[in-house]
Amino acid sequence: MEIAERCNLKLHPVDDPFPQFDVPEGHTIDSYFEEVCRRGFQKRVDTQIKNLETQGKLRTAMSAYEARLNYEIGIIHQMHYSGYFLIVWDFIKYAKDHGIPVGPGRGSGAGSLVAYSMEITNIDPMQNVLLFERFLNPERVSMPDIDVDFCMNRRGEVYDYVVRKYGREQVSQIITFNTMAAKAAIKDCGRALDLPYGDVDKIAKLIPATVGMTIDRALEEVVDLKKAYDSDATVRNLIDTAKKLEGLVRGQGVHASAVVIAPRALTELVPVARTKNDEIVTAYDMKSVDKMGLLKFDFLGLTTLTVIDDCLRLIEHSRGEKVDIEQILWTTRDLQKGLSGGADLGRLPV
Numbered sequence: 001m002e003i004a005e006r007c008n009l010k011l012h013p014v015d016d017p018f019p020q021f022d023v024p025e026g027h028t029i030d031s032y033f034e035e036v037c038r039r040g041f042q043k044r045v046d047t048q049i050k051n052l053e054t055q056g057k058l059r060t061a062m063s064a065y066e067a068r069l070n071y072e073i074g075i076i077h078q079m080h081y082s083g084y085f086l087i088v089w090d091f092i093k094y095a096k097d098h099g100i101p102v103g104p105g106r107g108s109g110a111g112s113l114v115a116y117s118m119e120i121t122n123i124d125p126m127q128n129v130l131l132f133e134r135f136l137n138p139e140r141v142s143m144p145d146i147d148v149d150f151c152m153n154r155r156g157e158v159y160d161y162v163v164r165k166y167g168r169e170q171v172s173q174i175i176t177f178n179t180m181a182a183k184a185a186i187k188d189c190g191r192a193l194d195l196p197y198g199d200v201d202k203i204a205k206l207i208p209a210t211v212g213m214t215i216d217r218a219l220e221e222v223v224d225l226k227k228a229y230d231s232d233a234t235v236r237n238l239i240d241t242a243k244k245l246e247g248l249v250r251g252q253g254v255h256a257s258a259v260v261i262a263p264r265a266l267t268e269l270v271p272v273a274r275t276k277n278d279e280i281v282t283a284y285d286m287k288s289v290d291k292m293g294l295l296k297f298d299f300l301g302l303t304t305l306t307v308i309d310d311c312l313r314l315i316e317h318s319r320g321e322k323v324d325i326e327q328i329l330w331t332t333r334d335l336q337k338g339l340s341g342g343a344d345l346g347r348l349p350v
Helices: 002-006 029-047 055-078 082-097 107-111 113-117 155-166 182-192 197-204 215-221 223-231 233-245 286-291 303-319 332-340
Strands: 147-151 171-179 249-261 272-274 280-282 295-302
Touching (some): 029 082, 055 082, 082 147, 082 295, 147 303, 155 249, 155 295, 171 286, 182 233, 215 223, 215 233, 295 303
Parallel strands (some): 147 295
Antiparallel strands (some): 171 249
Protein backbone atom coordinates (compact mmCIF):
# COMPACT_ATOMS: atom_id res chain seq x y z
CA MET A 1 0.00 0.00 0.00
CA GLU A 2 2.88 2.37 0.73
CA ILE A 3 4.28 1.79 -2.75
CA ALA A 4 0.85 2.27 -4.34
CA GLU A 5 0.33 5.54 -2.49
CA ARG A 6 3.66 6.84 -3.78
CA CYS A 7 2.75 6.06 -7.40
CA ASN A 8 1.54 8.92 -9.58
CA LEU A 9 0.86 7.78 -13.14
CA LYS A 10 -1.14 9.56 -15.82
CA LEU A 11 -1.98 7.73 -19.04
CA HIS A 12 -2.46 9.91 -22.09
CA PRO A 13 -4.27 8.93 -25.30
CA VAL A 14 -2.17 8.41 -28.42
CA ASP A 15 -1.58 11.73 -30.20
CA ASP A 16 -1.83 10.34 -33.74
CA PRO A 17 -3.50 6.91 -33.92
CA PHE A 18 -2.99 6.35 -37.65
CA PRO A 19 -0.23 4.02 -38.82
CA GLN A 20 1.87 5.09 -41.79
CA PHE A 21 0.01 4.43 -45.03
CA ASP A 22 2.26 4.66 -48.07
CA VAL A 23 0.79 6.75 -50.88
CA PRO A 24 2.11 7.24 -54.45
CA GLU A 25 4.77 9.89 -54.98
CA GLY A 26 3.36 13.37 -55.30
CA HIS A 27 0.34 12.62 -53.12
CA THR A 28 -0.57 13.40 -49.55
CA ILE A 29 -2.92 11.20 -47.53
CA ASP A 30 -5.78 13.62 -48.23
CA SER A 31 -5.11 13.96 -51.95
CA TYR A 32 -4.71 10.22 -52.51
CA PHE A 33 -7.87 9.52 -50.52
CA GLU A 34 -9.79 11.97 -52.69
CA GLU A 35 -8.37 10.50 -55.89
CA VAL A 36 -9.34 6.95 -54.90
CA CYS A 37 -12.78 8.16 -53.87
CA ARG A 38 -13.51 10.09 -57.08
CA ARG A 39 -12.11 7.33 -59.27
CA GLY A 40 -14.36 4.83 -57.49
CA PHE A 41 -17.34 7.16 -57.80
CA GLN A 42 -16.88 7.37 -61.56
CA LYS A 43 -16.79 3.56 -61.70
CA ARG A 44 -20.05 3.43 -59.75
CA VAL A 45 -21.59 5.97 -62.16
CA ASP A 46 -20.55 3.89 -65.15
CA THR A 47 -21.81 0.57 -63.77
CA GLN A 48 -24.65 1.25 -61.33
CA ILE A 49 -25.80 4.82 -60.76
CA LYS A 50 -26.59 5.65 -64.39
CA ASN A 51 -28.96 2.68 -64.53
CA LEU A 52 -31.01 3.81 -61.55
CA GLU A 53 -32.59 6.86 -63.19
CA THR A 54 -34.27 7.47 -66.50
CA GLN A 55 -32.23 9.66 -68.83
CA GLY A 56 -34.56 12.59 -68.15
CA LYS A 57 -33.68 12.54 -64.42
CA LEU A 58 -30.05 11.51 -64.67
CA ARG A 59 -28.63 15.03 -64.76
CA THR A 60 -30.57 16.08 -61.66
CA ALA A 61 -29.59 12.88 -59.89
CA MET A 62 -25.90 13.35 -60.75
CA SER A 63 -25.96 16.87 -59.34
CA ALA A 64 -27.29 15.54 -56.02
CA TYR A 65 -24.71 12.73 -55.98
CA GLU A 66 -21.81 15.09 -56.63
CA ALA A 67 -22.97 17.58 -53.99
CA ARG A 68 -23.24 14.75 -51.43
CA LEU A 69 -19.82 13.38 -52.38
CA ASN A 70 -18.14 16.80 -52.09
CA TYR A 71 -19.81 17.35 -48.71
CA GLU A 72 -18.64 14.02 -47.32
CA ILE A 73 -15.08 14.45 -48.60
CA GLY A 74 -14.96 17.90 -46.99
CA ILE A 75 -16.12 16.53 -43.62
CA ILE A 76 -13.62 13.66 -43.75
CA HIS A 77 -10.76 16.07 -44.56
CA GLN A 78 -11.90 18.39 -41.75
CA MET A 79 -11.93 15.55 -39.22
CA HIS A 80 -8.57 14.18 -40.51
CA TYR A 81 -9.97 10.70 -41.22
CA SER A 82 -8.62 10.24 -44.76
CA GLY A 83 -6.08 7.71 -43.47
CA TYR A 84 -8.81 5.65 -41.82
CA PHE A 85 -10.73 5.26 -45.07
CA LEU A 86 -7.58 4.36 -47.01
CA ILE A 87 -6.67 1.64 -44.49
CA VAL A 88 -10.16 0.08 -44.71
CA TRP A 89 -10.23 0.46 -48.52
CA ASP A 90 -6.84 -1.24 -48.77
CA PHE A 91 -7.63 -4.42 -46.83
CA ILE A 92 -11.08 -4.76 -48.44
CA LYS A 93 -9.44 -4.37 -51.87
CA TYR A 94 -6.97 -7.10 -50.92
CA ALA A 95 -9.84 -9.42 -49.95
CA LYS A 96 -11.76 -8.80 -53.17
CA ASP A 97 -8.63 -9.14 -55.33
CA HIS A 98 -7.99 -12.56 -53.75
CA GLY A 99 -11.55 -13.85 -54.03
CA ILE A 100 -12.34 -13.56 -50.33
CA PRO A 101 -16.10 -12.87 -49.93
CA VAL A 102 -16.81 -9.47 -48.33
CA GLY A 103 -20.18 -8.31 -47.00
CA PRO A 104 -22.11 -5.42 -48.57
CA GLY A 105 -21.81 -3.26 -45.47
CA ARG A 106 -23.65 -2.83 -42.20
CA GLY A 107 -24.31 -0.24 -39.53
CA SER A 108 -23.98 3.53 -39.84
CA GLY A 109 -21.04 3.23 -42.29
CA ALA A 110 -23.53 2.21 -44.99
CA GLY A 111 -24.79 5.81 -44.95
CA SER A 112 -21.58 7.10 -46.52
CA LEU A 113 -21.40 7.78 -50.27
CA VAL A 114 -17.61 7.89 -49.89
CA ALA A 115 -17.65 4.32 -48.53
CA TYR A 116 -19.90 3.28 -51.44
CA SER A 117 -17.62 4.97 -53.97
CA MET A 118 -14.50 3.29 -52.52
CA GLU A 119 -16.30 -0.10 -52.61
CA ILE A 120 -16.03 -0.38 -48.84
CA THR A 121 -19.81 -0.89 -48.94
CA ASN A 122 -22.11 -1.98 -51.75
CA ILE A 123 -25.18 -0.05 -50.62
CA ASP A 124 -26.10 3.19 -52.39
CA PRO A 125 -27.01 5.60 -49.54
CA MET A 126 -28.75 8.01 -51.94
CA GLN A 127 -31.18 5.44 -53.29
CA ASN A 128 -31.78 3.98 -49.82
CA VAL A 129 -32.08 7.37 -48.08
CA LEU A 130 -29.31 6.74 -45.54
CA LEU A 131 -27.82 9.56 -43.49
CA PHE A 132 -24.09 10.29 -43.49
CA GLU A 133 -24.43 12.18 -40.19
CA ARG A 134 -25.25 8.96 -38.35
CA PHE A 135 -21.77 7.80 -39.33
CA LEU A 136 -19.68 10.98 -39.01
CA ASN A 137 -20.72 14.27 -37.51
CA PRO A 138 -18.25 17.13 -36.84
CA GLU A 139 -20.42 18.23 -33.90
CA ARG A 140 -19.93 14.83 -32.24
CA VAL A 141 -16.30 13.94 -32.79
CA SER A 142 -15.67 10.22 -32.48
CA MET A 143 -13.52 7.71 -34.31
CA PRO A 144 -15.29 6.26 -37.37
CA ASP A 145 -16.36 2.66 -37.01
CA ILE A 146 -16.86 0.49 -40.10
CA ASP A 147 -17.73 -3.14 -39.39
CA VAL A 148 -16.58 -5.41 -42.22
CA ASP A 149 -17.91 -8.92 -42.79
CA PHE A 150 -15.59 -11.54 -44.27
CA CYS A 151 -16.07 -15.19 -45.16
CA MET A 152 -15.70 -17.18 -41.94
CA ASN A 153 -13.15 -19.56 -43.45
CA ARG A 154 -10.90 -16.86 -44.93
CA ARG A 155 -11.12 -14.01 -42.44
CA GLY A 156 -7.67 -15.00 -41.14
CA GLU A 157 -6.11 -14.28 -44.55
CA VAL A 158 -7.14 -10.62 -44.31
CA TYR A 159 -5.76 -10.39 -40.77
CA ASP A 160 -2.47 -11.93 -41.95
CA TYR A 161 -2.30 -9.35 -44.77
CA VAL A 162 -2.70 -6.49 -42.30
CA VAL A 163 0.03 -8.01 -40.10
CA ARG A 164 2.40 -8.20 -43.10
CA LYS A 165 1.62 -4.65 -44.21
CA TYR A 166 1.94 -2.83 -40.88
CA GLY A 167 4.20 -5.22 -38.93
CA ARG A 168 3.44 -7.82 -36.29
CA GLU A 169 4.57 -5.49 -33.51
CA GLN A 170 1.87 -2.96 -34.54
CA VAL A 171 -1.11 -5.28 -35.13
CA SER A 172 -2.95 -7.24 -32.49
CA GLN A 173 -6.32 -8.59 -31.50
CA ILE A 174 -7.97 -7.42 -28.28
CA ILE A 175 -8.44 -9.30 -25.03
CA THR A 176 -11.88 -9.95 -23.56
CA PHE A 177 -12.66 -10.70 -19.93
CA ASN A 178 -15.29 -13.27 -19.07
CA THR A 179 -17.15 -12.22 -15.95
CA MET A 180 -18.97 -14.41 -13.48
CA ALA A 181 -22.72 -14.30 -14.17
CA ALA A 182 -25.35 -15.15 -11.56
CA LYS A 183 -25.61 -18.89 -12.27
CA ALA A 184 -21.85 -19.36 -12.63
CA ALA A 185 -21.21 -17.52 -9.34
CA ILE A 186 -23.63 -19.81 -7.48
CA LYS A 187 -22.17 -22.98 -9.01
CA ASP A 188 -18.57 -21.96 -8.32
CA CYS A 189 -19.40 -20.97 -4.74
CA GLY A 190 -21.18 -24.27 -4.18
CA ARG A 191 -18.10 -26.14 -5.41
CA ALA A 192 -15.79 -24.10 -3.14
CA LEU A 193 -18.08 -24.55 -0.12
CA ASP A 194 -18.18 -28.33 -0.82
CA LEU A 195 -21.97 -28.44 -1.01
CA PRO A 196 -23.75 -31.37 -2.74
CA TYR A 197 -23.84 -30.78 -6.50
CA GLY A 198 -27.56 -31.62 -6.77
CA ASP A 199 -28.52 -29.03 -4.13
CA VAL A 200 -26.42 -26.28 -5.74
CA ASP A 201 -27.67 -27.12 -9.23
CA LYS A 202 -31.27 -26.90 -8.01
CA ILE A 203 -30.65 -23.36 -6.71
CA ALA A 204 -28.77 -22.32 -9.86
CA LYS A 205 -31.64 -23.50 -12.08
CA LEU A 206 -33.99 -21.11 -10.27
CA ILE A 207 -32.04 -18.18 -11.79
CA PRO A 208 -33.94 -17.15 -14.99
CA ALA A 209 -31.94 -17.48 -18.21
CA THR A 210 -32.43 -13.81 -19.08
CA VAL A 211 -29.74 -11.49 -20.43
CA GLY A 212 -28.48 -9.20 -17.68
CA MET A 213 -30.04 -11.25 -14.89
CA THR A 214 -28.50 -10.70 -11.44
CA ILE A 215 -28.88 -12.59 -8.17
CA ASP A 216 -30.63 -9.65 -6.49
CA ARG A 217 -33.10 -9.36 -9.37
CA ALA A 218 -33.73 -13.11 -9.29
CA LEU A 219 -34.50 -12.93 -5.56
CA GLU A 220 -37.14 -10.29 -6.31
CA GLU A 221 -38.71 -12.11 -9.27
CA VAL A 222 -38.50 -15.81 -8.34
CA VAL A 223 -40.68 -16.75 -5.37
CA ASP A 224 -39.13 -20.22 -4.86
CA LEU A 225 -35.62 -18.75 -4.77
CA LYS A 226 -36.63 -16.13 -2.21
CA LYS A 227 -38.36 -18.80 -0.10
CA ALA A 228 -35.23 -21.01 -0.10
CA TYR A 229 -33.07 -17.99 0.76
CA ASP A 230 -35.24 -17.01 3.75
CA SER A 231 -35.77 -20.50 5.14
CA ASP A 232 -32.40 -22.27 4.68
CA ALA A 233 -29.23 -20.90 6.28
CA THR A 234 -26.99 -22.92 3.95
CA VAL A 235 -28.72 -21.50 0.86
CA ARG A 236 -28.52 -17.99 2.33
CA ASN A 237 -24.77 -18.35 2.89
CA LEU A 238 -24.32 -19.73 -0.62
CA ILE A 239 -26.23 -16.86 -2.25
CA ASP A 240 -24.66 -14.13 -0.09
CA THR A 241 -21.18 -15.41 -0.97
CA ALA A 242 -22.09 -15.68 -4.67
CA LYS A 243 -23.32 -12.06 -4.68
CA LYS A 244 -19.83 -10.90 -3.64
CA LEU A 245 -18.27 -12.74 -6.60
CA GLU A 246 -20.93 -11.88 -9.17
CA GLY A 247 -19.52 -9.71 -11.98
CA LEU A 248 -15.85 -10.39 -11.17
CA VAL A 249 -13.49 -11.54 -13.91
CA ARG A 250 -13.41 -15.31 -14.26
CA GLY A 251 -11.19 -15.76 -17.31
CA GLN A 252 -9.91 -14.16 -20.47
CA GLY A 253 -10.34 -14.72 -24.18
CA VAL A 254 -9.84 -13.03 -27.54
CA HIS A 255 -12.41 -10.65 -29.01
CA ALA A 256 -14.21 -12.27 -31.94
CA SER A 257 -13.60 -9.43 -34.39
CA ALA A 258 -11.70 -6.44 -32.96
CA VAL A 259 -8.24 -5.74 -34.40
CA VAL A 260 -5.89 -2.91 -33.38
CA ILE A 261 -3.49 -1.32 -35.88
CA ALA A 262 -1.12 0.96 -33.97
CA PRO A 263 1.10 3.82 -35.21
CA ARG A 264 4.15 2.20 -33.57
CA ALA A 265 4.98 -0.90 -31.52
CA LEU A 266 2.08 -1.79 -29.24
CA THR A 267 4.46 -2.46 -26.34
CA GLU A 268 5.19 1.31 -26.29
CA LEU A 269 1.49 2.16 -25.97
CA VAL A 270 -0.42 -0.53 -24.06
CA PRO A 271 0.34 -3.69 -22.08
CA VAL A 272 0.13 -6.92 -24.06
CA ALA A 273 -0.67 -10.48 -23.01
CA ARG A 274 -0.20 -13.97 -24.41
CA THR A 275 -3.24 -16.21 -24.82
CA LYS A 276 -3.43 -19.98 -24.32
CA ASN A 277 -3.04 -20.32 -28.11
CA ASP A 278 0.20 -18.30 -27.94
CA GLU A 279 -1.37 -15.25 -29.60
CA ILE A 280 -0.33 -11.76 -28.55
CA VAL A 281 -3.28 -9.53 -27.63
CA THR A 282 -3.69 -6.16 -25.95
CA ALA A 283 -4.11 -6.61 -22.21
CA TYR A 284 -6.56 -3.70 -22.27
CA ASP A 285 -10.11 -4.58 -23.24
CA MET A 286 -12.00 -2.87 -26.06
CA LYS A 287 -13.27 0.09 -24.01
CA SER A 288 -9.82 0.82 -22.60
CA VAL A 289 -8.24 0.55 -26.05
CA ASP A 290 -10.77 3.15 -27.26
CA LYS A 291 -9.90 5.45 -24.36
CA MET A 292 -6.23 5.19 -25.29
CA GLY A 293 -7.21 6.52 -28.73
CA LEU A 294 -5.95 3.52 -30.68
CA LEU A 295 -7.38 2.62 -34.07
CA LYS A 296 -9.73 -0.36 -33.86
CA PHE A 297 -11.23 -2.28 -36.77
CA ASP A 298 -13.83 -5.03 -36.73
CA PHE A 299 -13.04 -8.06 -38.91
CA LEU A 300 -16.24 -10.07 -38.56
CA GLY A 301 -16.36 -13.68 -39.72
CA LEU A 302 -19.82 -14.21 -41.21
CA THR A 303 -21.03 -17.75 -41.91
CA THR A 304 -23.68 -16.45 -44.34
CA LEU A 305 -20.96 -15.24 -46.72
CA THR A 306 -19.26 -18.64 -46.52
CA VAL A 307 -22.53 -20.44 -47.33
CA ILE A 308 -23.23 -18.14 -50.31
CA ASP A 309 -19.69 -18.60 -51.60
CA ASP A 310 -19.97 -22.39 -51.29
CA CYS A 311 -23.29 -22.29 -53.21
CA LEU A 312 -21.78 -20.23 -56.04
CA ARG A 313 -18.85 -22.63 -56.32
CA LEU A 314 -21.21 -25.64 -56.41
CA ILE A 315 -23.31 -24.00 -59.15
CA GLU A 316 -20.20 -23.32 -61.22
CA HIS A 317 -18.87 -26.86 -60.65
CA SER A 318 -22.14 -28.68 -61.35
CA ARG A 319 -23.72 -26.49 -64.04
CA GLY A 320 -20.76 -24.64 -65.50
CA GLU A 321 -22.45 -21.29 -64.78
CA LYS A 322 -20.50 -18.50 -63.08
CA VAL A 323 -23.01 -16.48 -61.07
CA ASP A 324 -22.19 -12.97 -59.84
CA ILE A 325 -24.01 -12.52 -56.54
CA GLU A 326 -23.90 -8.72 -56.95
CA GLN A 327 -25.97 -8.97 -60.13
CA ILE A 328 -28.80 -10.96 -58.57
CA LEU A 329 -31.30 -8.17 -58.08
CA TRP A 330 -34.77 -9.17 -56.89
CA THR A 331 -37.76 -6.88 -56.95
CA THR A 332 -40.87 -7.33 -54.87
CA ARG A 333 -42.93 -7.48 -58.04
CA ASP A 334 -40.84 -10.31 -59.50
CA LEU A 335 -41.01 -12.25 -56.26
CA GLN A 336 -44.78 -11.81 -55.89
CA LYS A 337 -45.35 -12.84 -59.51
CA GLY A 338 -43.13 -15.85 -59.07
CA LEU A 339 -44.92 -17.00 -55.94
CA SER A 340 -48.38 -16.50 -57.50
CA GLY A 341 -47.44 -18.27 -60.72
CA GLY A 342 -47.54 -15.06 -62.76
CA ALA A 343 -43.87 -15.15 -63.75
CA ASP A 344 -41.65 -17.69 -65.42
CA LEU A 345 -39.51 -18.86 -62.50
CA GLY A 346 -37.06 -20.38 -64.96
CA ARG A 347 -36.19 -16.88 -66.13
CA LEU A 348 -35.67 -15.41 -62.69
CA PRO A 349 -31.99 -15.04 -61.63
CA VAL A 350 -31.77 -18.02 -59.27
